[in-house]
Amino acid sequence: MDQLLSQDVREIELSLIVPTFNERDNIVPLLEKIEAALYGIRWELIVVDDNSPDGTSNQVREIARRDRRIRAVQRIGRRGLSSAVVEGMLASSASVIGVIDADMQHDEAILPQLWKAVARGECDLAVGSRYVQDGGMGEWNQKRQSISRGATWLAGLVLKTQISDPMSGFFVVSRRAFEASLPRLSTIGFKILVDLVASAPQPLKVIEVPYEFRIRSFGESKLDSAVAWEYLVLLADKLFGHIIPVRFVLFVAVGGLGLLVHLASLGISLKILDLSFLLAQSVAVLIAMTFNFTVNNFFTYRDRRLTGLRFIYGLLSFYLVCLVGAVANVGVGIYIYDADITWLLAGVAGAIVGAVWNYAVSSVFTWRK
Ligand SMILES: Nc1nc2c(ncn2[C@@H]2O[C@H](COP(=O)(O)OP(=O)(O)OP(=O)(O)O)[C@@H](O)[C@H]2O)c(=O)[nH]1
Ligand SMILES: [Mg+2]
Structure with missing residues (x-):
């Protein structure tokens, strides 16, 4: 240990995490x-790359071979900005940690100011903000500005500390504050700052430093409708995730829609197509299961979405899971009904057992991690 320590006694003062996807x-x-902005500060930089097809990880490693301050963490079969940032933080070692995007939209010139505020203990968290005085949205169009402001307003529902720009992906935090939030982090989606602040056991002391958001020069934006959806799921998880898993709530909501689809198909098959009840009911079950699978695959399990051939395998495994779920549903229903308790309770109990079974087993077999 002493031998190791004697090699370089100068401590790293800032670990900088850069999440990347196609940013070569x-x-x-x-x-x-x-390098220019952090002159005089001893730093390390960890790029967490989700196996970008453009070879971002290789590009980083090529530089890292000659520069020990730099490292690539390459994740396979994973996507997600928040989880990438958290894993980068866990792989880092300084007592002060920063996060910055790779596309140079964040103004690195304010990094020393953010770092200093945390390193000197003036705050737990220093945020690069577009909304405080002198900050700016750069050349963002009106629509994106309104969406960002709406999302900021929504964040107020879960944040214990008021921050003018909680959507920011540019901040510096003390390792102590990060570790305190860690056990409660949701790591869903894109908005790691909201997650970090909402997960803090005690309100954080925050300083905001203005900067002007720049436009991207290379590469493409990864913002799409999924980001908005995952943001809502994150907020829901922060609001009631400690009581009941958000995924289960979504799964049951989709199941409710599936019931309507089932009844509609049954009605059409019986009244319009004039099928026998057995056939009509079988067709309705098949349609409803397919509907449930497709919608759950798109929303509930968006982060593990199955495509191509895996979609077909997933669908078949979902049919199987639901079939067993239906047997459990009927079995429990009959058991309670026979015990001479009201038919309503028997029906509801059966449905709950079926839903929990379908949810638990499909999360293991159909939408495997
Ligand atoms: N590891 C990882 N990084 C990601 C992922 N999605 C985006 N990023 C990175 O996170 C940073 C922010 O993503 P951007 O697409 O620039 O998002 P944005 O800045 O809000 O949007 P634009 O203004 O359109 O650029 C960039 O460095 C991306 O490369 C992801 O799934 N995994
Ligand atoms: Mg960007």
């Missing part, structure tokens, strides 16, 4: 900017 062309210019 941004790596070199970003590192040049960081």
